[in-house]
Amino acid sequence: MGDMVIVNCTVVDGRAADGMEPIHDAAVLVLGERIAAVGPRPDILEQARDVRRVDLGGAYLTPGLINMHTHLSLSLPGQSGESVKSLGPHDLALYMADGARRTLDCGVTTVRCVAEKDHADFALRRAIESGRAAGPRIFTAGRALVCTGGHGHDSSDTLECDGPDEFRRGARGQIKAGADLIKVMISGGIAGEHERIDTPQLFADEMEAVLATAHAWGRKVTAHAGPAEVIAQAVELGLDCVEHGYELTPEVAAAMAGRGTALVPTLLVTRCKEFFDELGVPEWMQCRSLGAGPRHLESYAMALAAGVEVLLGSDMPPFWRYEGTNATVRELEYMSEAGLGPARAMHAATLGPARWLGAEADLGTVETGKYADLIALAADPLAATSAFRGVRWVMKGGEIVRDDLAGWPTS
Numbered sequence: 424m425g426d427m428v429i430v431n432c433t434v435v436d437g438r439a440a441d442g443m444e445p446i447h448d449a450a451v452l453v454l455g456e457r458i459a460a461v462g463p464r465p466d467i468l469e470q471a472r473d474v475r476r477v478d479l480g481g482a483y484l485t486p487g488l489i490n491m492h493t494h495l496s497l498s499l500p501g502q503s504g505e506s507v508k509s510l511g512p513h514d515l516a517l518y519m520a521d522g523a524r525r526t527l528d529c530g531v532t533t534v535r536c537v538a539e540k541d542h543a544d545f546a547l548r549r550a551i552e553s554g555r556a557a558g559p560r561i562f563t564a565g566r567a568l569v570c571t572g573g574h575g576h577d578s579s580d581t582l583e584c585d586g587p588d589e590f591r592r593g594a595r596g597q598i599k600a601g602a603d604l605i606k607v608m609i610s611g612g613i614a615g616e617h618e619r620i621d622t623p624q625l626f627a628d629e630m631e632a633v634l635a636t637a638h639a640w641g642r643k644v645t646a647h648a649g650p651a652e653v654i655a656q657a658v659e660l661g662l663d664c665v666e667h668g669y670e671l672t673p674e675v676a677a678a679m680a681g682r683g684t685a686l687v688p689t690l691l692v693t694r695c696k697e698f699f700d701e702l703g704v705p706e707w708m709q710c711r712s713l714g715a716g717p718r719h720l721e722s723y724a725m726a727l728a729a730g731v732e733v734l735l736g737s738d739m740p741p742f743w744r745y746e747g748t749n750a751t752v753r754e755l756e757y758m759s760e761a762g763l764g765p766a767r768a769m770h771a772a773t774l775g776p777a778r779w780l781g782a783e784a785d786l787g788t789v790e791t792g793k794y795a796d797l798i799a800l801a802a803d804p805l806a807a808t809s810a811f812r813g814v815r816w817v818m819k820g821g822e823i824v825r826d827d828l829a830g831w832p833t834s
Contacts, residue, residue, distance in 0.1 A: 425821075428452045428471040430464055432479040432799065436486050436788040437774030439805055440766040451484065453795040456820040461789055479816065480828055482799035485769065486787055487532025487559075487819065488811070489776035490751050492666055492687045492736025495519040495526075495547070496540040498578055499614055502703035508578060515540060519547050523558025525742035528825050529749045530814035532796040533560040533786060534741060535776070537606045537645060537666065538567035538580040545601050557824065560796075562780050564606035565597035567647070568633060573624040574608040574615050574647060581608070587632035590625075594636040603780070605637040608647045609657055612667070613692065613712040620669055620715060621650040627660070634661050643779070645687070651675040658684050664779065666736070669693070669715050671722035676729035685779055686726050687736035690757040691750060693719045698745055720761060727762045734779060735772040752811045759808035768808045795821040799828070 434446040450467035452460040452474065460467050496519055498504035510518055519539070526534060536544050544563045550556035566582045567575060568590060575581040584593040594605050609625045611618030618624075625633075637644045638661065645664035648654045651672040654665055658678050664685040671679075679686065693716035699709050726733060735758065737743075739750035746753050759768035777787025785794050799816035802809075817825040 426454050426474050427477050427821075428467060428474045429477045429479060429484065429797075430468070432482050432484040433803075434461060434484050434789050435769070435804060436790075437770040437772070438788055440770040445483075445805070449484070451789065451795075451797070453818075453821050456794055458789065458791055458793050458795050460791055477823070479799050482801060482816065482828070483803055483810065484789065484797055484799055485804060486773040486789055487796040487798050487817065488530050488751055488755075488772045489533040489535070489735065489780075489786065490526070490531045490737055490741045491535040491734045491776050491779070492689055492738050493526070493534040493536050493741050494538055494580070494738070495522040495534075495536060495740070496543065496580060497740060498540075499699075499702055499704050500616065500708050501699075501705055504702065504704075512541060512543070515543050516546060519543055520550065520556045520558065522740055522742065523547060523551065523556065523561075526740075526751075527557055527559050527817065527819060529742050529751060530798040530811070530817050531559050531741045531751050532798070532817070532819045533562070533776070533780075533782075535604070535736070535780065536561060536563035537647075538564060538575065540578065540580045542566065542600055548601075559819070560786075562603040562782075563601075564604050564645070565600050565602040567606040567608055568593040568597075569608040570624050570629070572617075574610070574612045574618060584629075587628045590629045590632045591636045594633050594642075595640075598637075598640050598642060602642065604642050605633060605644045606647070606666075607633050607644060610647070610649045610653045612647060612649060613715060614708055616707060620711070621653075623650075623653050627656060630657055631660050654679070658682050664734075667692070667719075668722050668726065669719045671725050673725050673729065676722075676725040676731055679726070680730040680732075683732070685732040685734055685775075686723075687734050688719070688723045688726070688758065689736050689738040689754070690719065690723060690761065691745075691754045692738045694757070695739065695745065698739060698743065723758075723761055732775060732779075733758065733763065733771050734776050735768075748812045752809075755811060756808050765805050765808045769804055794819075
């Protein structure tokens with residue numbers, strides 16, 4: 424880390440979806456952790472005569488990506504998942520720290536964890552913030568709240584609750600531990616053997632108890648949810664975000680848009696057979712997941728048509744190598760290809776998540792005063808979302824944490 428001026432780049436960020444033009448032949452002055460100035464190169468160099476220069480060789484400079492659906496301690500049904508579940512607390516911490524380092528290396532500078540085992544996410548966040556471990560900024564829900572026997576109940580990344588009082592206590596317990604948001608499982612999903620995607624799992628008074636408690640403490644609530652009827656009820660009660668949304672209807676999508684309920688579609692989880700095979704995921708889960716794929720894509724199209732705010736979230740580990748890139752970028756490509764387009768995809772991966780997290784003063788764009796969380800790409804991300812496959816340089820908080828620019832053509 425140190426003061427520097429970044430030159431020979433084109434600055435592009437999530438405001439492009441609102442008509443913000445890229446800044447060609449740009450420079451970015453970084454002082455400490457934050458951006459001190461950004462603009463045309465001659466203007467910025469006047470302010471940075473005695474500061475070291477970092478030449479990006481004509482790269483496109485964007486904000487770091489924000490992945491809104493991550494599980495650094497993910498354990499799906501199958502042999503690989505069972506091995507993760509069997510990790511002791513020390514092994515689990517190291518396993519998650521390795522995943523955090525890999526995540527940052529692929530250009531994801533912020534994550535939202537939506538169910539992690541044994542509150543190890545809080546220890547990992549402290550280690551990253553203190554500089555003892557490398558990784559992205561972490562916003563976390565702690566353990567997800569679930570009814571007895573509900574979705575994900577068989578892992579230590581959830582907390583079983585029944586009745587309004589227990590769900591209130593569960594929400595307060597996560598907040599006491601340091602949670603930035605609350606995650607609740609309100610329907611079945613693709614990873615529960617004795618449930619269906621459309622299985623309702625909370626009564627209205629339980630859902631209302633979670634929402635009222637979290638909102639009273641200034642925390643948003645996101646919900647694992649598949650079917651339209653369950654989502655409609657939660658949206659009416661004030662739900663802030665839906666994870667997956669496998670079976671939306673136009674009416675429910677319109678209600679989400681009207682109430683400002685965001686969607687993290689996680690399209691990848693219903694089209695990732697190679698990933699399932701790699702982890703030894705059983706046939707029943709693969710059939711349920713892949714069979715939900717066509718309807719999932721229809722639901723996503725409904726959300727886009729209604730104007731729902733959609734946000735990037737992979738569900739698969741953010742760094743996982745898949746289809747020639749990492750899971751984060753592949754998810755963003757799916758979102759773009761299925762109707763979002765490159766400019767709005769960039770918004771869904773940067774400024775949109777920052778706003779949902781209440782962190783837009785610090786994250787999401789390349790602007791004066793914000794953290795210098797930046798990535799450099801060889802190609803224009805407004806021309807094709809696949810440009811994010813070409814991340815070669817990563818900065819977090821003014822520190823260059825990855826530099827593979829050697830050999831790039833300079834301009």
